[in-house]
Amino acid sequence: MSNHLPPRRTVPVRAWLLSVTGLAVVASLVMWHAQLVDLLDFDTSADKRPVVASGPGGSPPPVVEVSKSTPPPVKPSKTPARKPTKTPTRFSSGYSEEDIDGLSLKLRTRLQKAITAAKADGVRISITSARRSAAKQTRLLREAIAKYGSYKAATRWVLPPEQSAHVQGKAVDIGPQAAMVWLNKNGWRYGVCRRYDNEPWHFEALTTPGNRCPAREPHAVAKAD
Ligand SMILES: [Zn+2]
Incomplete structure (x- = not known):
């Protein structure tokens, strides 16, 4: 019986050691995942802030204030971005080709x-x-x-x-x-x-109002210099 005990003890010890190292590895993986989730949560929560703020309502007043203060800086940043795209098409006199x-x-x-x-x-x-x-x-x-x-x-x-x-x-x-x-x-x-x-x-404007238009030309023709 005594011969059987040592091997039985070593097996649990090895198993314990393996389980401890295994747990350590798993724990580190869990921590790593948790950090990733935290990072992801930060990004998504930032995007979802307006939605979350509208849901709870008045329960977190400071959060609502933050979400309200966030949109205004976004709006002005969009409007100046659109204006430059229109500016090149405008003449110095102020009208565009479509005006x-x-x-x-x-x-x-x-x-x-x-x-x-x-x-x-x-x-x-x-x-x-x-x-x-x-x-x-x-x-x-x-x-x-x-x-x-x-x-x-x-x-x-x-x-x-x-x-x-x-x-x-x-x-x-x-x-x-x-x-x-x-x-x-x-x-x-x-x-x-x-x-x-x-x-x-x-x-x-090729005729006086109420009078027939002149005969159409097949296409434009550039005058010789
Ligand atoms: Zn034309």
């Missing part, structure tokens, strides 16, 4: 009447391009030459800035399709006419 304000008084006045009449017919006319800067027109022409392969082909779509009615504020491109159709049909009443066969979106 009707950049157009000549004649075209603007006529177009405003047409927009009002179209609205009464359930058609919304939106401005896609009104007055352009010479720099923008030059860039569009450069892109068109790359696309169509030659200056002559490109100027069927994009005239050089010194010849472009857009740069002078005397042309407007509109959309969507329903608006093009409406203005092509009714624009003469307001003196606004589609000019080119290849550009259903492009309109100019």
Whole structure:
């Protein structure tokens, strides 16, 4: 019997040692996980703070105050981020290419009447391009030459800035399709006419209100220098 006891003692000791080291390893792993969870909890709790604050209500007043003070600094940081994106598209005079304000008084006045009449017919006319800067027109022409392969082909779509009615504020491109159709049909009443066969979106003040529009041109043609 006595011979059997030592091995029986050593086995529990080894088992105890193994279990202790095992527990230590497990404990360290648990601690490590706990730290990770804490880190994750910090991140998620920060995101969920407004939701949590709205749930409990008045139980934690200081938390509510913190959550209320947090949104304001976020909002101003978003607004200045949006403003710079709009600024480059604006001219120094303050209007953008999509603004009707950049157009000549004649075209603007006529177009405003047409927009009002179209609205009464359930058609919304939106401005896609009104007055352009010479720099923008030059860039569009450069892109068109790359696309169509030659200056002559490109100027069927994009005239050089010194010849472009857009740069002078005397042309407007509109959309969507329903608006093009409406203005092509009714624009003469307001003196606004589609000019080119290849550009259903492009309109100019080409007639006096109430009179027929002149015959359309197949496409734009750049004048020789
Ligand atoms: Zn146009």
